[in-house]
Amino acid sequence: MKLKFGSVEENVVTREEFPLEKAREVLKDEVIAVLGYGVQGPGQALNLKDNGFNVIVGQRKGSKTWDKAVSDGWVPGKTLFELEEACEKGTILQFLLSDAGQISAWPMVKKHLTPGKALYFSHGFGVTYKEKTGIIPPPDVDVILVAPKGSGTSLRRMFVEGRGLNSSYAIFQDGTGKAKDRVIALGIGVGSGYLFETDFYREVTSDLTGERGTLMGAIQGIFAAQYEVLRANGHTPSEAFNETVEELTQSLMPLVAENGMDWMYANCSTTAQRGALDWWKPFRDATKPVFEKLYESVKTGQEAQKSIDSNSKDDYREKLEVELKELRDSEMWQAGATVRKLRPENN
Numbered sequence: 001m002k003l004k005f006g007s008v009e010e011n012v013v014t015r016e017e018f019p020l021e022k023a024r025e026v027l028k029d030e031v032i033a034v035l036g037y038g039v040q041g042p043g044q045a046l047n048l049k050d051n052g053f054n055v056i057v058g059q060r061k062g063s064k065t066w067d068k069a070v071s072d073g074w075v076p077g078k079t080l081f082e083l084e085e086a087c088e089k090g091t092i093l094q095f096l097l098s099d100a101g102q103i104s105a106w107p108m109v110k111k112h113l114t115p116g117k118a119l120y121f122s123h124g125f126g127v128t129y130k131e132k133t134g135i136i137p138p139p140d141v142d143v144i145l146v147a148p149k150g151s152g153t154s155l156r157r158m159f160v161e162g163r164g165l166n167s168s169y170a171i172f173q174d175g176t177g178k179a180k181d182r183v184i185a186l187g188i189g190v191g192s193g194y195l196f197e198t199d200f201y202r203e204v205t206s207d208l209t210g211e212r213g214t215l216m217g218a219i220q221g222i223f224a225a226q227y228e229v230l231r232a233n234g235h236t237p238s239e240a241f242n243e244t245v246e247e248l249t250q251s252l253m254p255l256v257a258e259n260g261m262d263w264m265y266a267n268c269s270t271t272a273q274r275g276a277l278d279w280w281k282p283f284r285d286a287t288k289p290v291f292e293k294l295y296e297s298v299k300t301g302q303e304a305q306k307s308i309d310s311n312s313k314d315d316y317r318e319k320l321e322v323e324l325k326e327l328r329d330s331e332m333w334q335a336g337a338t339v340r341k342l343r344p345e346n347n
């Protein structure tokens with residue numbers, strides 16, 4: 001259906017419009033092979049299975065995630081296979097290896113993309129940056145995308161709670177004439193809230209911007225800046241952490257999620273209101289140039305190149321561990337670990 005967001009009309013699909021029964025009917029003869037069992041793999045595969053679809057998982061034998069798949073109930077030789085066997089058996093191949101992993105697995109996956117099958121992504125990365133990834137699908141298959149806007153962990157959790165994480169959907173190539181029905185049915189099947197239309201290019205550029213920006217990179221940067229200023233001015237770690245992170249995640253963000261920041265502004269003290277009204281524009285103006293620089297780096301393919309280069313190095317895991325350790329060992333997140341332990345529900 002068409003729905004207005006502010007004054008802009010968009011194509012969206014709701015669960016009422018495309019119920020689960022319809023999705024099951026569309027996919028009744030398909031074998032959905034979920035390739036990769038990292039973060040999105042488990043969320044999507046388990047939700048599809050619990051929604052009554054015919055799902056198998058493809059994963060490297062002997063890996064930690066193979067064991068995780070077994071403990072999640074996937075049965076070796078019946079619903080859990082080596083990657084190549086799953087590619088052979090699947091009619092819809094959900095390519096959920098890491099974006100760098102997709103590059104090395106591509107020649108094998110391509111071999112099994114016989115006419116009529118569908119190749120499914122949860123990111124526009126591989127296809128958009130085809131000069132860098134070499135992922136160029138054959139013409140007689142569907143190439144579709146459902147990109148959950150959040151972690152695979154939340155996709156599963158929200159499904160179990162009877163909620164739904166929103167996803168975008170896109171069709172890159174309709175090789176069979178069935179791509180539209182297939183992509184929407186899969187979007188509903190993996191447990192999406194509502195689905196909004198995009199294309200592969202817009203998905204990857206917005207996603208790379210979001211995760212580097214307000215979803216993770218920018219928010220971590222703003223947290224660190226405020227925490228450091230409070231600490232430098234004599235505030236304790238408890239005070240700095242509560243005033244920077246804990247209050248945001250525990251008290252204010254759930255309210256913003258329910259009602260919007262406009263409501264939050266209308267429902268705090270008059271003192272907070274005055275200050276927050278005065279300060280949001282200076283913060284916007286200070287950070288906007290950084291967001292513009294970030295978007296440019298995404299648009300030119302630099303961000304994609306950097307992530308391919310670093311992910312394909314032999315010492316990738318060790319180097320990553322050093323950087324993650326810096327965050328983990330920072331006083332702010334050490335304080336965070338203590339504060340989380342002190343939450344009454346964790347005692």
Ligand SMILES: NC(=O)c1ccc[n+]([C@@H]2O[C@H](COP(=O)([O-])OP(=O)(O)OC[C@H]3O[C@@H](n4cnc5c(N)ncnc54)[C@H](O)[C@@H]3O)[C@@H](O)[C@H]2O)c1
Pocket residue numbers: 036037038039040041059060063065083095096097098099100101102104105122123125147148149150151152153
């Ligand atoms: N992490 C998320 O919550 C999230 C959210 C939305 C979209 N996505 C997209 O979904 C896709 C999967 O992401 P993810 O975070 O679940 O992946 P991941 O990094 O957790 O890796 C998934 C799996 O890939 C396997 N793998 C990696 N390299 C391999 C190789 N060379 N050969 C065989 N297997 C290999 C790993 O064993 C792992 O099981 C990506 O396209 C990602 O951009 C992820």
Ligand SMILES: CC(C)(O)[C@@H](O)C(=O)O
Pocket residue numbers: 149150151152207211215
């Ligand atoms: C969960 C995120 C950050 O939305 C996703 O885009 C990812 O790449 O992990």
Ligand SMILES: [Mg+2]
Pocket residue numbers: 123207208211
């Ligand atoms: Mg992403």
Ligand SMILES: [Mg+2]
Pocket residue numbers: 148149150207210211
């Ligand atoms: Mg994302």
